[in-house]
Structures are given as structure tokens and as C-alpha cells.
Amino acid sequence: MTDTTAIVDRYIDMWNETDDGRRRAIISRTWTDEASYRDPMMSGDGPDGIDAMVRGVQERFPGYRFRRVGAIDQVGDALRFSWQLAPEAGDALAGGTDFGVLAADGRFRAMTGFLDQAPAA
Numbered sequence: 001m002t003d004t005t006a007i008v009d010r011y012i013d014m015w016n017e018t019d020d021g022r023r024r025a026i027i028s029r030t031w032t033d034e035a036s037y038r039d040p041m042m043s044g045d046g047p048d049g050i051d052a053m054v055r056g057v058q059e060r061f062p063g064y065r066f067r068r069v070g071a072i073d074q075v076g077d078a079l080r081f082s083w084q085l086a087p088e089a090g091d092a093l094a095g096g097t098d099f100g101v102l103a104a105d106g107r108f109r110a111m112t113g114f115l116d117q118a119p120a121a
Contacts (some may be wrong), residue, residue, distance in 0.1 A: 007106065008081050011098075015066040017053055027051055032109045037115030039096070045084050049071040061119075063087055069095070082116075093119050 010030045018021040027047050031109040037044045037053060044053035064085050079100040084092035096115040103109040 003106075004074050004079055007102075007108070008068060008072050008079065008100075011100070011108065011111075012066050012068050012083065014050075015049060020051075020055075023054065024051060030107055032103045032105070035107070035109050035111070037111045037113070039093065039098075040115055041118070054104060061085065061093065061107050084117075085119075091119060 007030060010026055014023060014026045014030060017026055024047070027050055030049060031047060033046060035046065035050065037050055042053050042056070044050040064087055065108040066083055066085050069082045069084050071081075077093060079102065081100075082097045086092040089120065094115065095117040096113055098111055099112045100108045100112075101110040
């Protein structure tokens with residue numbers, strides 16, 4: 001059985017990891033090779049696409065960090081959790097709810113993000 005807290009927290013760690021090698025290691029432990037991510041502002045397919053997407057967010061919002069907010073809900077292979085993007089000390093710039101689908105090996109095979117609060121374009 002998948003430890004849902006561990007995989008979601010690893011997912012959040014991925015967004016915050018600025019070292020390329022460590023981030024790629026997190027991606028390989030968290031996502032399948034065929035995984036996809038989609039939200040209203042961006043998308044990424046496979047480890048390379050997901051890594052490029054994360055780097056782009058980090059470049060756009062240097063010094064900001066993601067954090068999980070609240071509990072994780074799970075039904076079968078589907079997960080739901082909320083998050084915020086904020087500076088270390090400050091109000092959230094963005095926030096939303098992500099819906100993930102787990103593969104049989106416990107890694108994410110798909111993630112769809114919905115933005116509840118988005119930064120200005």
C-alpha cells in the first residue's frame with residue numbers, strides 16, 4: 001500500500017528542490033516515466049517535461065516555496081490535496097487543489113491541478 005503522505009510530501013519537495021540532480025532523483029521516485037501534469041497555466045509529460053515545468057516555476061518565483069495545506073484525501077488510486085505558494089514569511093501568492101492518480105507501483109501517473117488563487121499573468 002502506498003504511503004500517501006510520503007508521496008504527496010515528496011511531490012511538494014520536488015517543487016521546492018532547486019538542485020537539478022536532487023530534483024531529478026525526487027521526480028524518478030515520485031512519477032512514472034509516462035506521467036503527465038496539467039493545470040490551467042502549464043503542462044509537462046514524462047520526467048523531462050515535469051522537470052522543465054518545475055524549473056520554470058522556480059525561475060518565475062525565486063524565493064517562494066510550496067507547502068501542503070490540510071489533509072490528503074484518497075479514494076482507490078486517486079488523491080486530492082491542497083497547496084499554497086508563498087515566500088518564507090508572507091501571504092500566499094497562489095494556491096490550489098491537485099488531483100493525482102497513482103500507478104500500481106505507488107508513483108504518480110497523472111496529476112491535474114486546479115488554481116484557487118493565481119498570480120497575475
